[in-house]
Amino acid sequence: MHHPLELDLEKTFRSHAPGYWADRGVSPEDWSNPTWQLKNRIISLSQLEEHLVLTPDERNGVLLSGTKLAMAITPHFFNLIDRESPECPIRRQVVPRVEETLTSPYEMADPCGEDSHMPVPGLVHRYPDRVLFLVTDRCASYCRYCTRSRVVSGVGEQELETDFEAAFRYLEEHDEVRDVLLSGGDPLLFSDAKLEKILERLRRIPHIEFLRIGSRVPIFLPQRITPQLCEMLKKYHPLFISVHVNHPRELTIEVKEALERLANAGIPLGNQSVLLRGVNDDLALMKTLVHKLLICRVRPYYLYQLDLIQGSSHLEVPVQEGIRLIEGLRGHTTGYAVPQYVIDAPGGGGKVPVNPDYVLQGTPERTLIRNFEGRTFEYPEPSAVDAPVLDY
Numbered sequence: 081m082h083h084p085l086e087l088d089l090e091k092t093f094r095s096h097a098p099g100y101w102a103d104r105g106v107s108p109e110d111w112s113n114p115t116w117q118l119k120n121r122i123i124s125l126s127q128l129e130e131h132l133v134l135t136p137d138e139r140n141g142v143l144l145s146g147t148k149l150a151m152a153i154t155p156h157f158f159n160l161i162d163r164e165s166p167e168c169p170i171r172r173q174v175v176p177r178v179e180e181t182l183t184s185p186y187e188m189a190d191p192c193g194e195d196s197h198m199p200v201p202g203l204v205h206r207y208p209d210r211v212l213f214l215v216t217d218r219c220a221s222y223c224r225y226c227t228r229s230r231v232v233s234g235v236g237e238q239e240l241e242t243d244f245e246a247a248f249r250y251l252e253e254h255d256e257v258r259d260v261l262l263s264g265g266d267p268l269l270f271s272d273a274k275l276e277k278i279l280e281r282l283r284r285i286p287h288i289e290f291l292r293i294g295s296r297v298p299i300f301l302p303q304r305i306t307p308q309l310c311e312m313l314k315k316y317h318p319l320f321i322s323v324h325v326n327h328p329r330e331l332t333i334e335v336k337e338a339l340e341r342l343a344n345a346g347i348p349l350g351n352q353s354v355l356l357r358g359v360n361d362d363l364a365l366m367k368t369l370v371h372k373l374l375i376c377r378v379r380p381y382y383l384y385q386l387d388l389i390q391g392s393s394h395l396e397v398p399v400q401e402g403i404r405l406i407e408g409l410r411g412h413t414t415g416y417a418v419p420q421y422v423i424d425a426p427g428g429g430g431k432v433p434v435n436p437d438y439v440l441q442g443t444p445e446r447t448l449i450r451n452f453e454g455r456t457f458e459y460p461e462p463s464a465v466d467a468p469v470l471d472y
Contacts, residue, residue: 092372095333099159100131111155114304118220122153128175131158135166141176148391150233151176153221157300160329169327169359172395174221180391186426189230189237191387193428200250202242206430209258211251214242215278216265220300223324225354225395227387227424232265240265244278251285261292261322268297268304272312279316290318294352298323299330302338310345322350323378326360328368336376343377350381353419355405361397363408370409370417380419385434388426399423399434407436411452 098106101120110116122128125142128151134142145151153174161175162168190196197206204212217232217240226232231240251257260282267275282288297304298321313319321342325331343349351373353360360366370380383406386396402421409418422431440456441448447459 092375093331093333093336096159097156097334099155101155101159112303114301117154117156117301117303120155121221122155122158123151132161132163132171132175134175137178138166138175140178141180144178144181145176146235148180148236149176149222149224149226149229150235151222152219152233154300156302156332156334157221157330160332167358169356170329172356172358173223173225173326176224177394179394180224182393183390184393187388187390187392188426189390191389191426192227192424193426194228196428200243200246202240202244203247203250205250205254205257206428209256210261211257211259212261212263213247214240214264215244215262215267216240216242216269218264218269219266220269220297220304223296223354225356225386225389225392227389228264229389229391248281248285251282251288255287258287258289259292260288261294263294266295266297267293268295268309272309276312276315279313279319283316290320291316292320292322294322294324296324298338298342299325299335302332302334305338305341307341310341310347313342313347314345317346320348320350322352322381324352324354325369325373325378326353326356328365328372331369331372331376339376339378349376349378351378351419352382352384353380354384354386355397355402355421356386356395357397359395361401361405363405366405367409367413367417370413370419374414374417380417382431383419383421385421385423387424403434403436406434407452410436 098111101111125139128134128142142151157170157174160170162171165171194204194206194212197204199205202214204214206212217234219232222233230236231238251260262278279291282291323339339349353369355361360369373380383402385399385402386392406418406421421434423434424430425432438449439447440450445461447461448456449459450456
């Protein structure tokens with residue numbers, strides 16, 4: 081007899097393996113091997129056309145992708161694509177489109193201004209007490225809206241040339257830095273030994289209080305999240321991992337199990353979604369996503385407005401639509417499920433929180449607020465309230 085929750089999870093989370101590879105006799109052992117997954121990524125037009133009927137916009141996008149951001153899709157993630165629909169939300173994230181070659185006047189190669197805040201190659205120091213450490217330019221799969229498409233995948237207009245020793249020296253000399261975020265590219269593509277070497281080196285710096293890893297590997301390549309990796313990561317607490325899930329379909333059984341292994345290793349997990357047209361710009365879908373994340377023990381952390389990366393206008397969603405999504409979540413579901421909607425201010429201004437207007441009016445005497453139902457309430461300010469009488 082199943083518990084009701086177990087029955088519900090069986091409907092909510094499913095495996096798509098081996099999907100398109102079923103007729104190729106792929107063994108369960110191969111499918112579960114992250115090296116096999118990486119070696120069998122979809123990286124060419126001919127491979128893509130073996131499985132999908134491409135639209136002209138997609139076909140031309142693939143032909144031109146080698147000049148901007150390479151195409152690569154793991155078999156695991158490829159299985160989530162709807163073969164019949166060019167507007168499939170998974171397909172829109174990883175299959176190039178010709179619109180990527182179009183640049184709006186306001187789009188930038190480096191929309192977050194990282195290059196101008198890089199004291200040594202590969203280390204971005206934009207906030208007072210924390211740094212972004214770009215340790216690699218490779219990912220398991222490539223998101224077509226990648227903020228760092230100028231350096232990621234090896235075919236962009238720049239190369240990532242991280243100077244690890246210079247970065248470590250900089251961190252040793254700057255004791256205001258208490259938080260280091262490893263990103264790239266994707267640090268979890270490194271071998272356990274290579275990743276541990278970096279973590280161990282950072283842990284030797286006394287003023288660094290905690291470490292973070294930004295990764296989409298648990299979603300693109302859940303096979304990489306092995307018990308051995310989790311045992312290694314446990315040695316470097318406090319360690320946090322931010323994953324990147326945009327659509328509920330991405331949370332498969334395999335992904336759920338990978339995330340649970342990380343959570344069981346004591347690693348707090350947060351999710352960073354990017355608001356994308358035709359992918360997650362729908363309230364019911366967003367609510368499903370955040371609820372599934374919580375079941376996977378992942379806290380919805382940020383909902384990003386799409387950075388103004390060159391060639392991304394076909395995926396842009398108006399800011400007011402993002403505000404409406406947050407308003408449709410706050411108060412209508414648990415607070416743990418509501419991410420902070422942010423805009424990374426163009427040119428390097430950092431993350432700016434964007435919220436619905438709940439404060440209607442403020443005076444020295446009172447603040448007028450509204451709740452999620454639209455009802456208004458008055459909160460008296462301390463200066464307007466008689467001081468309490470203390471009876472000793």
